[in-house]
Amino acid sequence: MAVYEAVFFILLGLVMGSFGNVLIARLPKGESIVRPGSHCPKCQTPIKPWHNIPVLSWLLLRGRCAACGEAISIRYPLVELASGVIFAAIWWKSGASLFSIMAAMSFFLLFILSIIDLEYTAVPDHVNLPALLFALASTPYFFLNFENALLLAGGMALLRFFVSWIFQKEAMGEGDVIVAATMGALLGVQGALVAIFVGSVISLPVALYARFKGRDPEIPFIPYLAAGALIVYLSTPWLVNLWSA
Numbered sequence: 424m425a426v427y428e429a430v431f432f433i434l435l436g437l438v439m440g441s442f443g444n445v446l447i448a449r450l451p452k453g454e455s456i457v458r459p460g461s462h463c464p465k466c467q468t469p470i471k472p473w474h475n476i477p478v479l480s481w482l483l484l485r486g487r488c489a490a491c492g493e494a495i496s497i498r499y500p501l502v503e504l505a506s507g508v509i510f511a512a513i514w515w516k517s518g519a520s521l522f523s524i525m526a527a528m529s530f531f532l533l534f535i536l537s538i539i540d541l542e543y544t545a546v547p548d549h550v551n552l553p554a555l556l557f558a559l560a561s562t563p564y565f566f567l568n569f570e571n572a573l574l575l576a577g578g579m580a581l582l583r584f585f586v587s588w589i590f591q592k593e594a595m596g597e598g599d600v601i602v603a604a605t606m607g608a609l610l611g612v613q614g615a616l617v618a619i620f621v622g623s624v625i626s627l628p629v630a631l632y633a634r635f636k637g638r639d640p641e642i643p644f645i646p647y648l649a650a651g652a653l654i655v656y657l658s659t660p661w662l663v664n665l666w667s668a
């Protein structure tokens with residue numbers, strides 16, 4: 424039944440989102456993601472399991488720690504909600520299968536990677552590499568996915584080399600090369616190229632705004648790559664056909 428499938432994917436997404444919050448809060452600081460268990464960052468009180476239900480607990484506690492009343496960022500339920508939406512969207516596009524779950528996991532990790540990149544300008548391999556592995560397993564055609572991943576990684580590495588050479592400074596991160604590989608595995612070579620283009624178009628107004636405001640124009644690029652990848656995945660084959668027409 425489609426309804427059960429949808430509910431399953433949304434719930435899985437919510438639970439993964441809860442785990443994603445742990446990754447965002449701890450990985451950039453080099454903390455263990457297993458120990459200690461979740462606790463309030465202010466009063467250190469361990470969070471009880473029934474206070475740790477995705478989205479619901481935050482709403483019931485009105486965004487405050489149950490022990491000390493410290494405000495808990497709305498980022499937590501939003502990340503959980505967005506993860507649920509990502510899983511539901513992949514189910515909507517590709518149906519319920521193990522491969523769909525792999526694809527959803529990969530997009531979910533790209534999303535978490537984007538948040539970490541935005542907030543800490545860090546791109547931890549502990550999120551980036553699993554995203555690639557899940558992408559490789561996202562269709563039955565593992566070797567084709569692997570080939571596409573290699574092509575995109577190679578292309579991105581070359582681009583990085585030339586751009587760095589032209590501007591005489593390190594351009595883009597090594598993390599971008601792995602993300603490109605993930606995109607190649609998820610979308611195929613053509614789809615990934617369209618996704619990079621779409622991501623660049625989305626990033627343009629933000630880059631211009633940053634320059635206009637006199638801020639550092641070095642904006643994190645991974646959120647835009649991830650957004651472009653999701654847009655192409657969900658709109659395939661429409662967007663890619665449009666491109667090749």
Ligand SMILES: [Zn+2]
Pocket residue numbers: 463464465466467468488489490491492493
């Ligand atoms: Zn507290």
